[in-house]
Amino acid sequence: PDRFLTWHWETEEEEERGRLNYVPDSKKPNAGTFILGKEDHTMGNLLRHQLLRDPSVRFAGYRIPHPLIFDVHVRVETMDSKLTPINVFESALLDLQLETDILSKTFEAAIAEFDANRV
Amino acid sequence: MISFDLMDTDISMANAVRRIMIAEVPTLCIDLVQFEDNTTVLLDEIIAHRLGLIPIRSNKPGGMESWTFNHACNCDDFCENCSVKFTLDCDFNEMSRNKPEYQNKVAIPVTSNDLICSDPEVQAVNFSNEEDLQQALGTSDGIVIVKLGPGQRLKLQAIAKKGIGKEHAKWSPVATVALKFDPIVKLNEDILDQYSEEQKMSFVDCCPTKVFDFDEYTQSVVIKNPSQCIFCKECIYTLEDFRRAPEDKLAVEIKHSPDKFSFTVETTGALLPKEVVKDALSMLTAKITKLQEAIPALANSEM
Numbered sequence: 270p271d272r273f274l275t276w277h278w279e280t281e282e283e284e285e286r287g288r289l290n291y292v293p294d295s296k297k298p299n300a301g302t303f304i305l306g307k308e309d310h311t312m313g314n315l316l317r318h319q320l321l322r323d324p325s326v327r328f329a330g331y332r333i334p335h336p337l338i339f340d341v342h343v344r345v346e347t348m349d350s351k352l353t354p355i356n357v358f359e360s361a362l363l364d365l366q367l368e369t370d371i372l373s374k375t376f377e378a379a380i381a382e383f384d385a386n387r388v
Numbered sequence: 389m390i391s392f393d394l395m396d397t398d399i400s401m402a403n404a405v406r407r408i409m410i411a412e413v414p415t416l417c418i419d420l421v422q423f424e425d426n427t428t429v430l431l432d433e434i435i436a437h438r439l440g441l442i443p444i445r446s447n448k449p450g451g452m453e454s455w456t457f458n459h460a461c462n463c464d465d466f467c468e469n470c471s472v473k474f475t476l477d478c479d480f481n482e483m484s485r486n487k488p489e490y491q492n493k494v495a496i497p498v499t500s501n502d503l504i505c506s507d508p509e510v511q512a513v514n515f516s517n518e519e520d521l522q523q524a525l526g527t528s529d530g531i532v533i534v535k536l537g538p539g540q541r542l543k544l545q546a547i548a549k550k551g552i553g554k555e556h557a558k559w560s561p562v563a564t565v566a567l568k569f570d571p572i573v574k575l576n577e578d579i580l581d582q583y584s585e586e587q588k589m590s591f592v593d594c595c596p597t598k599v600f601d602f603d604e605y606t607q608s609v610v611i612k613n614p615s616q617c618i619f620c621k622e623c624i625y626t627l628e629d630f631r632r633a634p635e636d637k638l639a640v641e642i643k644h645s646p647d648k649f650s651f652t653v654e655t656t657g658a659l660l661p662k663e664v665v666k667d668a669l670s671m672l673t674a675k676i677t678k679l680q681e682a683i684p685a686l687a688n689s690e691m
Contacts (some may be wrong), residue, residue, distance in 0.1 A: 273555045276412070277459065289682035305679070311407040312675060318400035359683050366676045368397065372405075373669040379392065380662050 275339050276307055291355060300328070300346035301354045309333065313341040319361040320345060325352050393570075394649045402649045406567045408668040411553040414452050415561045415658045416444045418474065418546045425543040428534050438533050439546055440558045442500050443658040444472075451663060458549045466547060473506040474546040480536040495537055499530030503546070561659045566652040569644040571617040573599060579639040580609055587630055594626045615650075617642060
């Protein structure tokens with residue numbers, strides 16, 4: 270496939286359909302696979318690591334089934350049915366978002382401080 | 389070029405930021421070249437490839453966000469919002485006439501300084517920080533594109549577009565991003581005391597970055613600069629020679645810190661390092677937000 274397809278969606282509707290999908294596991298309860306379109310190890314590893322920090326997650330792993338198909342599969346299994354994989358995924362994303370917000374604010378503050386000291 | 393320390397986060401976040409800085413922060417680069425005349429020694433496509441690799445800096449207010457991607461733009465072909473036009477017109481005979489320093493030269497270099505841009509706020513650069521730029525403005529030669537011999541001529545038009553490193557490495561704004569774990573260095577005093585002074589001195593000397601120091605007054609080894617450790621394991625090899633039995637513990641223990649990292653970012657000049665890091669962090673936030681927005685649709689289809 271063309272190289273720009275690693276990150277470029279051809280049509281908007283394809284983007285809406287393909288960005289995030291969920292396939293529940295047919296054999297186990299409380300388990301499922303999230304399919305993220307046009308992503309790579311950057312997000313896959315980040316999500317998997319964050320999911321593993323959640324105590325209600327029994328299994329979390331990610332894989333890229335084929336390097337020429339630009340999808341990331343994240344498989345999540347929770348301890349019991351109080352929290353479904355979707356709930357756990359949502360809370361992981363929320364934690365990550367808060368963390369990146371704090372990161373960017375701290376960075377901007379540090380840059381401002383550095384510039385002030387230099388001048 | 390800047391270096392900063394990242395703390396209280398984990399390695400996957402540090403790696404994600406590093407990956408985004410390399411591959412997903414957008415910049416401007418020449419993407420389309422139309423040749424009018426090329427009698428130089430290099431082929432058209434090779435010159436086009438070299439032109440694409442030249443870093444281009446835009447001083448437009450708003451940074452890279454003020455440019456749209458060409459494929460997403462509403463214009464027909466190219467417009468001011470999504471592309472910049474460059475022209476280059478170099479002729480050996482003209483250049484050796486007009487510029488006195490080129491009078492007797494055999495080969496005249498065509499450099500990135502000869503690329504003339506239609507937008508005054510955009511220019512080709514070859515410096516990576518502001519001090520160098522200020523010092524050398526007007527005196528530097530620019531990046532050499534090709535060298536002209538007598539009678540050779542190069543005339544072309546080029547269009548620069550916005551893109552990301554994932555598509556082609558020319559769009560990557562960084563020269564390197566170095567991510568380093570901070571080391572945790574611990575000395576085991578009991579075992580160290582068993583060694584003679586000579587052994588301690590050779591242990592201190594074997595470290596290439598001078599992490600350890602020998603304190604004359606107390607006749608003991610102290611840790612001087614733990615963060616300069618480069619994990620070369622020289623000290624561990626030296627200590628392995630010293631110990632009496634293989635199952636004895638080593639006197640020094642060096643571990644990666646799981647939550648402290650140091651980044652060193654060096655850019656090509658297309659963007660300032662602090663802009664690169666800022667853009668990278670905002671792109672990471674945007675990615676996470678987009679996934680978050682897609683979740684309600686999932687939940688509905690689940691039910």
